[in-house]
Amino acid sequence: MSEEGIATQLLQQSVGKDVLVKLKGRRSVRGKIKGFDKQMNIVITEAVEILEQPANNNSPEKGKDQESPVGDALIRGDNVITIAIL
Numbered sequence: 001m002s003e004e005g006i007a008t009q010l011l012q013q014s015v016g017k018d019v020l021v022k023l024k025g026r027r028s029v030r031g032k033i034k035g036f037d038k039q040m041n042i043v044i045t046e047a048v049e050i051l052e053q054p055a056n057n058n059s060p061e062k063g064k065d066q067e068s069p070v071g072d073a074l075i076r077g078d079n080v081i082t083i084a085i086l
Helices: 003-014
Strands: 018-023 027-036 042-051 066-075 080-085
Touching: 003 027, 003 080, 018 042, 027 066
Parallel strands: none
Antiparallel strands: 018 027, 018 080, 027 042, 042 066
């Protein structure tokens, strides 16, 4: 089976499950996969955007991630680095 076929099969099995999608630019989105297409664009429901804060010695919030509820989100496939099923 091709890599594309494996990725599609894994995403299909993940529909309705909680996932963590790591994106370019030190961002992640946590939520449930509602659907996807052949370009790996992903629709996430109950999405929470997570902005990764770098550890900085001068900051009182050393490395603390910032979370913001989003609701529904469409993530372009070319921004995705990894997808983890939670």
